[in-house]
Amino acid sequence: MRENERLKKLLQLSSDRSDYITTAKVIARDPTNWFQTLWINKGEKDGVVKDMVAVASAGPVGRVHRLFNGGAGIILITDVNSSVAVRLQSSRIEGILEGRGDNACYLKYISKEVSVAVGEKLLTSGLDGIYPAGLLIGYVSDVKKEGEEMFQEIEVSPMQDLSTVEEVAILKK
Amino acid sequence: MKKVLLYLLYAYAALAIQSLFFNGAKPDLVLVLVCVFALKFGQLQGVVYGTVAGLLIDISGGLIIGPNVIGKSVAAFLIRILRNNLFQWNIYINTLMIVILSMVDIILVFVCFEFFSKVSFSNRPWIIPVTQVIYTALASIILYGWLKPGKDESLVKEEGY
CATH class of the missing domain: 2.40.10.350 (Rod shape-determining protein MreC, domain 2)
Incomplete structure (x- = not known):
């Protein structure tokens, strides 16, 4: 049920906002204390560009700081360099x-x-x-x-x- | 070769555990594994393992390669020197050394990032590395019985026992 609600909110976001690009799944996180980053499964080929903002169901989480063809790294708002x-x-x-x-x-x-x-x-x-x-x-x-x-x-x-x-x-x- | 692969698997699992189960400050389980490996199998092997484990961490970070390579290999080098100069090794000495080496590792990684990358951690609150050191010490206590770092397998092998 919780996953359903989360996905419904993201779907709502995609229809409400004209600046929506795509939805991505989080595939990895930084395992150390130095960085607060996420890695997602969408990249350049999906229309993602550096410095695009990542938003979850409750609010913004960060921006794209590293970009590859099929994936991207998101620097979270809690990272010291954000x-x-x-x-x-x-x-x-x-x-x-x-x-x-x-x-x-x-x-x-x-x-x-x-x-x-x-x-x-x-x-x-x-x-x-x-x-x-x-x-x-x-x-x-x-x-x-x-x-x-x-x-x-x-x-x-x-x-x-x-x-x-x-x-x-x-x-x- | 088998033991290296096994410990690399442990390092990979340690990184997964760190990222999945800890919110906020995380223990440095890889440092504990590197120190255990150096204590059990010798200085050179420990440094090589520390280099590879550090490389794994730097690659997962996606920024520059080198800070954790240096940090972990220096930790392996130093713990073996300390072990060779102490008559005995028990859980208290092991924990104290892990605490010291954890601080050395943090300082080395910090210096590498400050001088060789565009990111800066100078505004990071001090409570994060302090919590990391405490968690790492606790992890070394918990893992001591399982990994048995006091049992020097390199020495046994060299003397042909």
């Missing part, structure tokens, strides 16, 4: 979502004057030219305003549980 332009849903303040290297992200460059609540949702702003605007990408899981830093330390959990992704939809950038 950055996504986002905005807070309520205040519309923009920031950068950077991967932490495990199963969470940091929201950077939010001033201490801005009030951010735990549970607040984050949307992609589209300003990076890669992720389409308006995708619900994560929610605030912890906020720290200690120290003499200019910006708050905001921890973000992705909407999609990245450890359980089995299929992704690829969207045009």
